[in-house]
Amino acid sequence: MVRFNTLAYAVFLALVFVVTWWLAQRGRSRARLLVLLAASYFFYAQWDPRFLGLIFATSSADWLLGNAIGHAPNDRRRKQLLILTVVMNLGVLGLFKYFDFGIAQFSALLGTLGFHPPELALRLTLPIGISFFTFESMSYVIDVYRRELPPHPSYLEYLAFVAFFPHLVAGPIVRPWDLLPQLADSPRFDPGLASRALLLIALGSFKKLAIGDYLALNLVDRVFDAPLQYSALECYAALVAYAVQIYCDFSGYTDIAIGSAALLGVRFPRNFDSPYQAHNVVDFWRRWHISLSSWLRDYLYIPLGGNRRGRARTYANLLVTMLLGGLWHGANLTFVVWGALHGLLLAGTRAFQEWRGARAAEPPSALGKVASVVLTFHAVCFCWLFFRAPSLQDAWTFLGRLATLSTFHPNLDPRLLGVLAVGLVSHYVPEGWFQRVLATFSSLPAYAQAAVLFAVALSVREMASLEAVPFVYFQF
Numbered sequence: 001m002v003r004f005n006t007l008a009y010a011v012f013l014a015l016v017f018v019v020t021w022w023l024a025q026r027g028r029s030r031a032r033l034l035v036l037l038a039a040s041y042f043f044y045a046q047w048d049p050r051f052l053g054l055i056f057a058t059s060s061a062d063w064l065l066g067n068a069i070g071h072a073p074n075d076r077r078r079k080q081l082l083i084l085t086v087v088m089n090l091g092v093l094g095l096f097k098y099f100d101f102g103i104a105q106f107s108a109l110l111g112t113l114g115f116h117p118p119e120l121a122l123r124l125t126l127p128i129g130i131s132f133f134t135f136e137s138m139s140y141v142i143d144v145y146r147r148e149l150p151p152h153p154s155y156l157e158y159l160a161f162v163a164f165f166p167h168l169v170a171g172p173i174v175r176p177w178d179l180l181p182q183l184a185d186s187p188r189f190d191p192g193l194a195s196r197a198l199l200l201i202a203l204g205s206f207k208k209l210a211i212g213d214y215l216a217l218n219l220v221d222r223v224f225d226a227p228l229q230y231s232a233l234e235c236y237a238a239l240v241a242y243a244v245q246i247y248c249d250f251s252g253y254t255d256i257a258i259g260s261a262a263l264l265g266v267r268f269p270r271n272f273d274s275p276y277q278a279h280n281v282v283d284f285w286r287r288w289h290i291s292l293s294s295w296l297r298d299y300l301y302i303p304l305g306g307n308r309r310g311r312a313r314t315y316a317n318l319l320v321t322m323l324l325g326g327l328w329h330g331a332n333l334t335f336v337v338w339g340a341l342h343g344l345l346l347a348g349t350r351a352f353q354e355w356r357g358a359r360a361a362e363p364p365s366a367l368g369k370v371a372s373v374v375l376t377f378h379a380v381c382f383c384w385l386f387f388r389a390p391s392l393q394d395a396w397t398f399l400g401r402l403a404t405l406s407t408f409h410p411n412l413d414p415r416l417l418g419v420l421a422v423g424l425v426s427h428y429v430p431e432g433w434f435q436r437v438l439a440t441f442s443s444l445p446a447y448a449q450a451a452v453l454f455a456v457a458l459s460v461r462e463m464a465s466l467e468a469v470p471f472v473y474f475q476f
Contacts, residue, residue, distance in 0.1 A: 004256045005208055017263050021189055029186045036160050043165040051127040058092060059162040062137040063155055066144040070151030082145045089138040096124050101331030129169040131328055135295060137162050140176040142299060149177050157183045166260040170253055172271040172291035187265030195442035195449055197262035202456040204255025209460050211423045212248035215241040218416055224388055227398045231406040235398060242388050243381045244423035249472045276427050279372040281345040284380055296325050319343035338386040345379060
């Protein structure tokens with residue numbers, strides 16, 4: 001199994017890098033594209049080869065439907081083909097991800113009414129990354145329908161767009177108008193970009209293995225598995241640690257994905273922008289998982305009416321969008337509650353800003369800015385509780401433990417608190433500093449770059465746990 005945080009992935013990426021650039025430098029762009037597609041399918045097959053047919057079939061169907069829409073004789077036919085696309089994609093997603101959940105909830109409802117139907121469950125294995133590649137492929141057809149994108153002529157390029165391995169499993173969700181032209185072009189090797197990509201991969205691995213995994217194994221998982229055995233202070237620390245863990249885990253994955261793509265001559269959009277610096281929840285969603293939040297905005301919130309049909313409809317659209325965004329993350333009521341809470345917070349923030357009117361645009365005082373960032377962070381942490389808890393009952397138990405306000409903390413040792421502090425403080429490093437580090441690294445001679453990368457790898461080895469922790473977003 002080829003995971004981003006393993007030596008096997010490093011070897012795999014190095015082989016793909018050498019072969020594809022060797023072909024690119026000889027002008028064999030089609031052969032390069034075939035190698036990228038074959039490597040991507042090989043990468044995906046390492047998880048479960050049975051689902052190669054699924055990703056190939058859905059990609060092929062969307063390419064054919066997109067072309068059919070682009071050449072349809074009238075708007076009625078175009079709409080019929082669009083409906084077919086949406087039904088097909090959501091049908092596949094619903095079958096694998098939500099069928100058993102929906103049946104279980106319906107059976108529970110019937111049980112409250114006194115009916116007890118026989119158990120019906122498919123218990124299908126969830127194809128990894130299905131939510132990501134389904135959204136990407138479906139967005140292509142929708143863009144063609146909206147006439148924002150012409151039907152793509154190359155079947156091979158389209159298959160590579162959907163399956164391109166750096167973003168296949170857990171994003172970022174790359175739009176077709178961004179990635180397809182890059183796959184069609186013949187890239188030129190940029191040593192500076194390659195250097196920055198290597199450092200980005202190293203730093204992403206550090207965030208994932210040295211911070212995210214350490215917090216997960218030494219605090220978060222233990223407390224969430226048995227909150228009654230810990231004090232309120234330890235539960236609070238675990239909740240904050242989970243906020244740091246999921247950021248370091250997912251942004252670390254994104255850094256590796258962006259760096260891997262850059263090594264192959266492809267640029268991905270930014271997916272995180274220091275989300276815990278947000279001064280309200282609206283700002284948080286401009287910074288967190290940017291590719292998903294923009295996808296939900298463009299393909300769900302705006303089609304629902306956005307903010308164009310009055311205040312009440314705007315608030316309802318926000319709530320529906322975030323409810324569905326929560327459900328997108330998984331077939332569990334905890335994700336529904338998480339989405340609903342964010343929908344309510346977004347609607348509440350918008351209502352508060354409208355109430356303040358022109359004063360909402362005034363820059364806050366230094367104290368007010370700090371207070372708003374701290375308040376937003378804790379509101380997001382409260383929502384993360386439902387995202388992380390295995391069930392709603394577990395979430396209530398956790399909240400009950402927090403309410404005891406007990407403060408004994410034998411499980412909060414100095415090293416653990418130090419890693420948590422590093423994870424929090426590094427989040428607030430100015431972006432300009434980070435960009436200067438990348439630029440400085442890329443300007444170093446090769447031997448100095450190798451020494452830096454070796455030092456990062458050594459520190460990751462010393463801090464990383466022996467137990468491998470899967471990336472959080474792999475389950476989605």
